Amino acid sequence: VHPLLKQLRGLAVYLLVWMLAACALAVAWVRLSPSDWIGVLGFLLPLALLTGMAALSMYAVCRSFPLRPARWMSTLIRRAAAAGVLALLVTGVATLWNATGSLWGRDGLVTLTPTAWLAFIGVQAVLYGLAALMHDALLAQQTLQAARATEASARLLAREMEIKALRAQLDPHFLFNSLNSISSLIHLDPAAARAMTIDLAGFFRQTLRLGECERIRLEEELALVQHYLAVEQRRLGDRLSLCIDVDAACRVACLPPLVLQPLVENAIKHGIRQLDLGGRIELGASHVGSHLVLRVSNPVDAHASRDASGLGQGLRHLRSRLLTQYGGSAFVELERTASLFTVQITLPWQA
Amino acid sequence: MKLRVLIADDEPLARALVREFLAVHTDVELIAEADNGLEAARCIQELAPELVFLDIQMPRLTGLEVLQLTGLRRGVIFTTAYEQHALAAFDLHAVDYLLKPFSQLRFDDALQRARQLMREGAPAVERLLADQVLRRVLIRDGTELRVLPLDEVEYIEAQADYVAFRHAGRDHLKAQRISELEAQLDPRQFVRVHRSFIINLRQLQALERTDSKTWVVRLRSGKRIPVSRSGHERLLGVL
Numbered sequence: 001v002h003p004l005l006k007q008l009r010g011l012a013v014y015l016l017v018w019m020l021a022a023c024a025l026a027v028a029w030v031r032l033s034p035s036d037w038i039g040v041l042g043f044l045l046p047l048a049l050l051t052g053m054a055a056l057s058m059y060a061v062c063r064s065f066p067l068r069p070a071r072w073m074s075t076l077i078r079r080a081a082a083a084g085v086l087a088l089l090v091t092g093v094a095t096l097w098n099a100t101g102s103l104w105g106r107d108g109l110v111t112l113t114p115t116a117w118l119a120f121i122g123v124q125a126v127l128y129g130l131a132a133l134m135h136d137a138l139l140a141q142q143t144l145q146a147a148r149a150t151e152a153s154a155r156l157l158a159r160e161m162e163i164k165a166l167r168a169q170l171d172p173h174f175l176f177n178s179l180n181s182i183s184s185l186i187h188l189d190p191a192a193a194r195a196m197t198i199d200l201a202g203f204f205r206q207t208l209r210l211g212e213c214e215r216i217r218l219e220e221e222l223a224l225v226q227h228y229l230a231v232e233q234r235r236l237g238d239r240l241s242l243c244i245d246v247d248a249a250c251r252v253a254c255l256p257p258l259v260l261q262p263l264v265e266n267a268i269k270h271g272i273r274q275l276d277l278g279g280r281i282e283l284g285a286s287h288v289g290s291h292l293v294l295r296v297s298n299p300v301d302a303h304a305s306r307d308a309s310g311l312g313q314g315l316r317h318l319r320s321r322l323l324t325q326y327g328g329s330a331f332v333e334l335e336r337t338a339s340l341f342t343v344q345i346t347l348p349w350q351a
Numbered sequence: 352m353k354l355r356v357l358i359a360d361d362e363p364l365a366r367a368l369v370r371e372f373l374a375v376h377t378d379v380e381l382i383a384e385a386d387n388g389l390e391a392a393r394c395i396q397e398l399a400p401e402l403v404f405l406d407i408q409m410p411r412l413t414g415l416e417v418l419q420l421t422g423l424r425r426g427v428i429f430t431t432a433y434e435q436h437a438l439a440a441f442d443l444h445a446v447d448y449l450l451k452p453f454s455q456l457r458f459d460d461a462l463q464r465a466r467q468l469m470r471e472g473a474p475a476v477e478r479l480l481a482d483q484v485l486r487r488v489l490i491r492d493g494t495e496l497r498v499l500p501l502d503e504v505e506y507i508e509a510q511a512d513y514v515a516f517r518h519a520g521r522d523h524l525k526a527q528r529i530s531e532l533e534a535q536l537d538p539r540q541f542v543r544v545h546r547s548f549i550i551n552l553r554q555l556q557a558l559e560r561t562d563s564k565t566w567v568v569r570l571r572s573g574k575r576i577p578v579s580r581s582g583h584e585r586l587l588g589v590l
Contacts, residue, residue, distance in 0.1 A: 173408070176432035177362065180451035184368035237363050273361065274410045276387065 002059045003138075015052050022048035035110060039101065043109040047094055051124065054086050055131035062135040079132045087124035091117065158324045164317060166211035166258065170204065171265075174231075181235050196234050203227035210257035215350065218285060218292070219251040221260045225283070228261060232268055239278025240268070250285040253292045254350040256325055262314040263296040263343050271298030271341060290349050297342035315343070322347070353380040354466070357400035359391035359417070360384075360430065361409045365451065369404050369430070372458040379462075388412025392489055393496050395421045402465060404449075407431040411498060412487065415480065419535070420489035424476050426469055428461050444479040485535040488516060490523040499523060501541075505570055507532065507549040517574075542589055544568060544582035552589065 004010050022044040029040050061082045065075045095117070101109040112120070178200050185193035206224040210216050222244075233240050260283070267281045279299035286293050315332070322330040322345070331346040356379050360366045366384050373379055382398055385391035389411040395403065405427055407414040414429060415437070429441065429448035441448050449461055488499050505517040509529035515522040533543050543549045550568060557569045558578070566578035568586070578586065 172433040176451050177365070180368065180432060180453075181362065181364040183452040184364040184371070187371050188364075188367060235362050235364060276410075 002056050004056060015049055018048040018052035019045060029110075039106065039109040042101075043094075043098060046097060047090075050090055050093060051127065054090055055128060057086070058082065058128055058131040059135045059138075062132055062139055066139065067136055080129065083125050083128035083132060086128045087121050090124055091121045094120065154324075161317070161321050161324060162211070166207070170207060174265075175200075175204075177235065178231050185234070192234065196231060199227045199230040199234075203231060207258070207261075213257055215254045216257045217251065218246070218253045218255060218260075221255070221257065222246065222251070224258075225261055225264050228264060229281075236268075236272060236278060239275070240272050241278070241280045243280055243282045245283070246285040247287055249287050250292060252351060253285075253287070255292060255347055256321065259318065259322075259345065259347075260294055260296070262318050263294070263345070266314050266343070267296050267298035267341075271300050274301050275299060287349060288346075292347045292349050294345040294347075295342060297340055299339055300336070300341045302339045318345075353378055355380055355382045355398075355401045357382060357391070357394050357398065357403045358384045359386075359388070359394070359403060359409065359414070360406040361386050362406075365406065365430070368452075369458075372455050375455070376459075376462065388414070388417050389489075389496060389498055391417050392421050395423050396496075400426070401469070402426045402428065402462075404428050404430055407434050407437055407448075412489075415483055416487055418476065419480055419483060419485060420487070424480075426465065427476060428465050440479055440482055444475050444482075446475045446479050483535075484537045485532075486537075488525065490516065490525055492523070497523075501536070501551070502553070504551055505554045505572060505574070506551060506576060507541075509547040520572075539589065542582070542586050544576060544578045544586055546579060548576050548582075550576060558586065 004014055023041070026037070026040045026044050029035065029044075030037060058079075061079060065078050067075055098108040098110060098112075101107065178196070182193050182196050182200070185196060203224060206220075206227060210220060210224060229240075229242060233242075264281065264283065272278050272281065282295070282297045284295040315334075319332050322332065326348060329348050331344075333344045333346070335342045335344070356373065358366050358369050358381065360369070363386075366386075370381065373381060379402075382400055383394045385394050388409040391403070391405065391409070391414075392412060394400065395417065403423065403426060405414040405417060407429055408431065409417075412420065414431075418424070418427065429446065430451060430453075431437070431448060432451040438448070447461055447464055449458065453461075486501055488501060490497050490499050499516055499518055501516075503518055507529065508515045508517065508522075510524070512526060512528075513524045514527050514529050514532055515524050529543075529547065529549065533541070533549055536549065540552050541549050542552060550570065554570045554572070555568055556571050559567050559569055559575075561567055566583050567575045568578055569575050
């Protein structure tokens with residue numbers, strides 16, 4: 001539906017303009033060839049309204065056959081044909097309307113020569129052609145606005161995801177449990193309590209700082225992960241052991257913040273913490289072709305049910321974050337054997 | 352007579368803190384520590400402690416499940432770092448809990464309150480558990496205690512004073528009445544289709560009509576279970 005038809009006020013103004021134009025035309029007509037006012041106005045005013053509405057109908061034509069550089073010829077021909085058909089139709093209605101003049105005892109409302117009628121058709125066709133151009137401009141502007149809105153909402157979505165990731169990182173459960181451990185250590189081992197406080201502060205400070213960056217170096221993320229692991233190691237005691245194997249070249253590779261950390265957190269939450277004897281988390285990073293490959297693996301309880309939802313919200317979030325940032329060029333792969341769970345992330349290499 | 356206490360928490364430092372706070376109370380005796388939910392359940396059943404410091408988030412079984420499965424209703428002090436959803440239910444039923452990290456003062460207060468309730472009886476925990484849907488059951492496998500995830504149970508059958516949980520082709524018996532169990536299950540997943548049967552809807556394959564105009568359900572394993580008239584109505588109500 002034409003946007004003008006949705007708002008009565010706009011439509012009224014539009015039709016008023018057409019009627020004013022008809023009046024102006026009538027004045028010119030009477031001056032040039034003496035005719036009577038009533039006949040000329042009676043002919044032109046309804047016709048102006050009809051022409052105005054017919055021009056609006058070009059909107060549907062423009063929408064159905066939008067301008068495309070590849071097919072400009074065929075769209076142009078279609079528009080011209082539509083304008084021509086409309087012009088013929090309206091002229092047909094005009095001759096019929098003119099003939100109703102006989103009801104008032106005249107030959108017609110106005111007298112027009114066949115040449116004048118031909119000119120009438122031509123003017124109509126040109127008018128509808130112009131209407132098509134104006135509607136094209138209107139549609140182009142609408143498309144542009146829609147594209148801008150989509151882009152803005154996409155950017156908003158990406159930002160929202162980053163904030164969610166950050167909030168997930170600042171897990172209150174982790175914070176309060178760590179504080180409880182510190183409270184316990186103060187009595188048992190004050191030096192360890194102090195060290196744990198410093199690691200905890202390091203973790204939160206680093207998370208807040210990195211969370212605001214768009215890209216960080218892998219070594220920055222590793223520093224964050226190491227603070228985190230140091231805290232967890234005190235909480236879990238000898239249940240947690242670590243093996244970190246990062247290629248030297250990868251340390252300066254760039255990636256979005258908080259990609260590795262949620263993997264390590266998952267490895268502890270769903271792996272180590274569920275095992276009485278704990279186990280070893282292996283963390284690796286390598287430069288493979290034009291990709292940065294990150295791997296985190298942890299032992300899992302072989303008897304626990306293989307619950308797909310046990311992947312945790314963290315992984316789901318990470319997946320959608322990488323999708324919005326890299327599209328199809330980043331991958332998250334999961335592999336579970338009887339006793340080992342591995343997550344591998346492949347990102348385009350950026351230095 | 353000293354108060355016999357169990358500490359259940361998967362973190363050694365958290366247990367050490369409770370031990371430290373308990374040390375000033377000379378009328379209390381620490382009888383055991385458990386580092387997971389299953390171990391806690393075992394200690395409760397075998398040692399019958401009078402007071403349990405029970406962490407809510409533990410591997411294998413959560414603190415609430417430990418209570419559901421052992422039937423322990425009094426002499427419990429919950430400890431937790433942060434359980435948004437669980438705590439709303441605790442507050443609703445006025446069940447006391449210690450929020451980590453807690454002070455000696457707050458600890459003493461909770462201990463005092465728990466002692467009071469031990470004498471007076473505490474229906475609050477009962478009410479709290481009534482709201483909780485059962486997700487796992489504890490069964491005795493020979494001499495060992497095992498946790499059975501209800502999600503994986505095919506159907507439950509009443510057998511005299513027992514219920515039998517059908518899981519991976521085996522029956523696991525537990526002394527309980529089927530109507531009592533039914534009330535604890537998630538009604539969207541488990542339906543009592545017959546006086547003696549509760550089925551897991553995830554295992555449902557088809558509802559069939561027999562020649563004698565009665566209904567049976569066929570499960571994924573091929574097992575057929577009779578459906579009573581009221582069971583049929585309940586089943587249609589859920590489906």
